Each structure stands twice: as structure tokens, then as C-alpha cells.
Amino acid sequence: MELNLSQADSFSTGKRVCGAVREGVAAVIGPRAPASTGIVQSICETMEVPNLQIYPEVQQHPGCCVISLYPAQESVAQAIADVVRNFLHWSAFTVLYESDEGLLRLQEVLKAHGLEDRKIIVRQFVPGKDQRKLLKEINASNETRILLDCATDRVLDVLQQARDVKLISVYHSYFITSLDTHTLDLSEFEPGQTNFTLLQIVNPEDMNVELTVNYWTDKYYYYHRRSLGVTAETVRTETALMHDAVFLFARALHRCYFDVNQSFSVESLECDDRHKWIYGLPLANYMKISEMDGMTGKIRFDDSGRRTRFKLYVVQYFTGEFRKVGWWETGHGVNRTQSETEKEAEIQKSLQSKKLIVASRIGEPFLTEVEPRGELQGNERYAGYSVDLMGKIAEIVGFQLEFRLVESNKHADLVNNLIARTADLAICDLTITHEREKLIDFTMPFMNLGISILYGKPVKEDASLFAFLDPFSVDVWIYVATAYLGVSILLFVLARTSPGEWDNPHPCRSDPEELENTFNLMNCLWFSIGSLMGQGSDILPKAVSTRMVAGMWWFFTLIMIASYTANLAAFLTLNRLEGEISSAEDLAKQHKVKYGTMAGGSTAGFFKNSNDSTYKRMWTTMSQSVPSVFVNSNEDGVQRVQKANGKYAFFMESTSIEYQVERKCDLQQVGGTLDSKGYGIGLPVNSPYRTKVNGALLKLQENGVLQELKEKWWKAPANESCSAKDASELDEDSNKLGLANVGGVFVVLIAGTLTAFLFAVLELLWNCRKIAVQEKISPCEALTSEMKFALNCSNENKPVRRRKEEEEEEEEEEDAMPAGVTAGSFARIGFEKFRDKE
Incomplete structure (x- = not known):
């Protein structure tokens, strides 16, 4: 007989077990109550009656007759x-x-x-x-x-x-x-x-389980005319273990006694006299060493009767x-x-026709509201990179989506929505950071970026009227002018002291009464300026000292002219910009230009948590600045840079800077990136959609769709693109020189010609005064006569003006000459007589 003990207290359970043993039992199955396990085991051990346990054991009581089918x-x-x-x-x-x-x-x-x-x-x-x-x-x-x-x-x-x-x-x-x-x-x-x-522990796919359940349900329906309501998938562990316990005992009984035709009987035992059942211990030992396939799988025991080497599904x-x-x-x-394929198929099945809520925020180029506002419905109200990207992902994964804006338009609200699970996804310029990953999950980055500096574009210098002077500094020009005057004066002094520079003014006279020097002060200045301009002069030095000075001056002018010419082209064609900031280190070293970040953003967190000494110092400076250098949004930071006239720099993600610089021609990106990170799609922790969305992003990346979307939303139209304008302006500047670049040369030319004209007028007036004195006429008459001659362009020879006394003397000499003798022949005759006399 088998005794199934249900829930009861220890005392009543002991009485029931003793009563059953007194009537005669072959095995005890149970008890169900953990508190009664000890007393039942004690009674069975004392009388050596097999005790098959099919319920979880709280504490193992070693014994020779205890056999536990429930897993340890x-x-x-x-x-x-x-x-x-x-x-x-x-x-x-x-x-x-x-x-x-x-x-x-x-x-x-x-x-x-x-x-x-x-x-x-x-x-x-x-x-x-x-x-x-x-x-x-x-x-x-x-x-x-x-x-x-x-x-x-x-x-x-x-x-x-x-x-x-x-x-x-x-x-x-x-x-x-x-x-x-x-x-x-x-x-x-x-x-x-x-x-x-x-x-x-029950394997519903096991054929033995299915056959057993079908057999017992058919029997139950045959005797009770109603369904048992149990299938192979809904068999309870207790039922399956009860079945296995009964069959284990029956199998052991047949193998030990009935198969060998041995006598077997159940005895009446008393709990008080300590009498043992002679067949109990052999049955228990045989069950311990037996192996059987039951409804709970392979049944095996260790030496203490505990089930071992079992399977759980x-x-x-x-x-x-x-x-x-x-x-x-x-x-x-x-x-x-x-398999992973089957797992993904289940997730794919759950996503079919499912609408996911996508949280986002307004911010170009990720998401903007389509005009006119209020007339469109659903996702048609929005446009931008986020809308296009999520649309591509939805097509691949197979779900529907609905965009919802966060109230404050801040990144923190996006994260809070994911934490509260009021949104299934979140997409915008949401940076993947360690702090955020503690609260939410991220997909793989769909865009890589880093922190960079947004700064006002330096204003081009107005072209200087005297830009041709730029190749040399003011000091160099002063030194050149000083050298010019110094060399000219030195040449003048050396020429006067050197005998080799004094020449005979009349080469025909071998014994002249006086010598002349061509290197007077004016000629020395003309010689030096001619050499400096690379044009030379009609006078040259002859003495060793003056030639040495001239040679050194020519060497000096050679180097200066070559240097000036080499730099002149660059200074005339290059538009220099006024800019002092080229990196974060430059910002850290100065105090003239303020710099800041968006308050509470990942960029601010980068400086706050950085271990780099430069970035730590910059964070301290930003934190202590009055007024505050922090802004509430990237848009506010861009506007502050534009209004600061070069007095404020804004740290921002490089991708956002690229978008702003492409459209706002007064802005520029300064330096490289300070770090490396990425934008990711946020999901609630342990989201089942993460794998599918990651797979879709990887597919879009491999097909080049991510790059196409970025170019679509980051590149401005050709007529609005600052990069295109800068390129065209650069081409024009590199090929042509404007009047502003060389205007100073024209000014010098005009000034020089006007000065020359002024000196010509002064010389004319001075000459007319001399003529008036010599000819004893009025200055106006002399000026009129000179102007008439000058305006008569057909005259190539100008007669020499002489005083009246000289003209009367010449007339008297002509009258004294023999007839037929001209002044020239008379002079020649006089010269021949002078030669014969000599």
C-alpha cells in the first residue's frame, strides 16, 4: 500500500503514519507539509519502511530508507x-x-x-x-x-x-x-x-509524458464521463513525481520479489515496539541503485537517496x-x-503593427516643425534628420512610430521619459555618456563627433592704400632711408677727399688750372637712389674707396630688392585675418575672450569631470565667471557668439558646429575636437527592441544611407552655402588684384608727377625772372615768350638767349671780319695761327 500524506501538523501526521503502519503499508509517499517531514522520516527509518518524498525538502535527514524524487x-x-x-x-x-x-x-x-x-x-x-x-x-x-x-x-x-x-x-x-x-x-x-x-522539470515534448497523460485522461473520462482537464503542457510537478514514485516502487517490487518468485507480505507494525519490516530496506536499496525514465525525465539517485543528474527545462x-x-x-x-534567429523572429513578431512612441526635441537639423503650424497632423508636422532616420529604421524593422515632443525641449526630459517608460525611443542630438548609460540604454552610434569651438569669423582687414609698403616693417623702411642718406653723404665725403675722383674739365688742356668732381651732393643722392631702384646711373665712381662703398651699396640693394619682391606678391594677394584663437589652449591662456558651454549638457560634464589640467582650469574659469558664460541651449550659445564680436567662444558638438557654420557665414569652427563620442538612439533599460534597431542602423551604415541623410540635412543650398561662397571668393582673390591692393602705387606716381610739375613750374618762373633781368623786360613778357615757344611743338631747337651787350659785341666782331669770312672760318684761321706759333 502507498500512503499519501497531505498538509497536516506534525502530531496528527505521526498518528496517521503509525495507524497506517499498524494496518500494514509497503511505502509512505510524502508528506507535503515541510514541518512533518522529520517525524515521518523518523518513523519510516525506525521500521525500515521506504519513504518516497515528492515535495521540496527543507532540510535533508540522512537515512537508509529515505528516497527523494524531488530535485535537491x-x-x-x-x-x-x-x-x-x-x-x-x-x-x-x-x-x-x-x-x-x-x-x-x-x-x-x-x-x-x-x-x-x-x-x-x-x-x-x-x-x-x-x-x-x-x-x-x-x-x-x-x-x-x-x-x-x-x-x-x-x-x-x-x-x-x-x-x-x-x-x-x-x-x-x-x-x-x-x-x-x-x-x-x-x-x-x-x-x-x-x-x-x-x-x-516535466518535458512536454517527451513522448512518454504525452502517452501517459493521454492514457490517464482517457481512463478518467471512461469512469467519470468528464474531461480531466490536463494536458502534457499543464502537468504539475507534484502529479508527475507522484506517478514516477509509484512506478519506481512498483518496478522495484517486481524486480526484487515477483520476478524471482520470492514470498512477499506486508506486516502490521507498531511504532512502540521498534519492530522492523524485513522487506523495506532491500526495496529502498534497490530503488537507490535503479535508473528509470519517468515523466520527470531520467531518475537516478545517489547513495543517500537524493535525486541526482536531472534536467530542468x-x-x-x-x-x-x-x-x-x-x-x-x-x-x-x-x-x-x-537560436538567435528564432529569438529575433519572436521579437519581430511582437513588433508587427506595433506603434512605438519616439520622444524628441526641436532643434535643427534633427527636428523642425513644418509650416504652416497647426494644419498638419501626426508625424507630418515634423521634418528633419530624426524623422528620416526613424522612418528608415521603421521600414526595416517593421513597426509604426509616433513622434512626441518633450515639454521643456531639453535632453534631460528625453532621458526622464525613457526612465518613466512613457516613450519607447528617443532621438535627437543625444550624446552617449557614461552617466546616461546608467539610466537608459543606447543603440550603436549613428553619428560620430567631438567637442569643438564655435567662434566668430575674423573680419578681413580693409586693404591698405599703401599695401606695397607691407613687405617691410616701418623700422626696416626707416633703416633703409637712413642707409640711403648715410651712404650718399659718405660717398660725397669720400669723393671729395679721394684724388681719383677729381677730373680735368678740359681734356684738350694738359695743364688745367682747376679740376672738377662730378660726385657733388645731388649726384651722390641720384647715384644712390638709382642703384636702390635697380636702374643705375650715368655717373660711376673711379677711386678705390668710392668703388668699395658703391659695391657694398649695390650688394645691400640687391638683397633688399630681392626680399621686397619676394614678399610683395604674398602681401598683395593674401587677405590677412584678425584672429587670436586657434585652439582650446589659446583660450585657456588668455582672459580677453570669454568661453562657455550649455548648462547641464554633456559638454559641460566633459570639462567638469576631466582629469586634464588645462580643461580643469578652463572649467574653474567658466564656473567663476561673472556674468555667467553658460547658456540654456545651443541656439542661445550661437546667438551669443554672433553678438559678442569676437569676445565669446562656445564649446559645442562638432556636428552642430558644422551645421551652423554652413549657414552662418560670420561663424567658424576653431581647432580640432577635444574628445570622441557619438549620438545614439535612447531606449528604456532592457528594451527588447535594442537588437533590432541596432541591426537596422548597421544596415543603413553599410548601405551609405546614414552619410546620405547627413549630407541632405547638413549641406545648405548652393545659393546659401557659406563654404561655396568662401571658395568662390578665394578663387577670385587668388587670381585678381583689386585697386585697393595697388592703389598706393598710383598715389605715389601721381604725387611724384605733381611734385615734378610743381618743380617744373618753379624752374620756369625762375628762368623767366632771369630772362627779364637780362633782357630788361617784364617777367610777364618773358613768361609769355617761353610759353609760346613751349607750346609750339614744331620747334626742335631752341635759340640761346643773350644779353644785349653780348649781341652788340658779336655784331661789331662780324663787321670787322674780312668779306666772305664767316665766324666759323675765322675761328678756324685763328686756331691754326695759334698752333703754328706753338
């Missing part, structure tokens, strides 16, 4: 730990347990948690059935992974209460330790809404049905049977 608690605990760590890959989660016995099943999970892992929250049920307050506290902690350990009949009640406090959603995952959770009806929870993971309920996704076996750990 430490083995189940190890299975739970392996599934959590190696199958689900949970590093942080909340443990919610009902009784102290549950901690025994969770001990391996708690011990396996490392010091570097994120904290595990452990909470016990509060007294009573209502656990909503406790569940609200768990929900407030933003934890989405829950390890639930409670009785099977309380699982549904706890899950329903969790749904009431919004602890059931697509972002929450539950691991339920009860081996009978698969028998519960979870259809009231929306399919695909929450992922439930559980363990079960990992089952998940995600898309409206239970699916076996893996298994755990003693000594082999956990193994996954569900």
Missing part, C-alpha cells in the same frame, strides 16, 4: 543561479520572495553576485495578500528585472497586482522559480508585453505561448536551444 534544493538553487547569470545575463535585478524557505533556493544567486556587479535588491512579501505597496516601491526604483519566488497558487495574484502598479510592460522581465508556473494561464497578460522565464512566455528555449543539467550547466 542546492541543485535547484544552482540551476536558478546559472540561468540568471549565464542564460538571462542579468547583472542587476530585484529578488522578491515569499518565505524564508525561498532564500534557500536563491542562495546560489546571492553568492554568485560579485563585488563589482551592480547591486541586487532583495525584498520579502509583506504580511497579507495585498503587495501593491511593495510593488510600487520596486517600480519606483526603475528596476525592470524581477526574480520572483513564491508558491505557484500566488503567482497569478502577484502578477495581477504588478500590472495594477504598471510593473508589467514590454520592458519588464520576470524569472519565476516555481516549477509549476507553466500550468498557469497567463493569457490575460497581453502577448509580447512581458517576458516571463521559468523552469520546469528553461521555458519562456513572450508571444502568448510557452516555448522551451534551453535546458539545465546537473554538472553541465545551462544550454540554450533557441
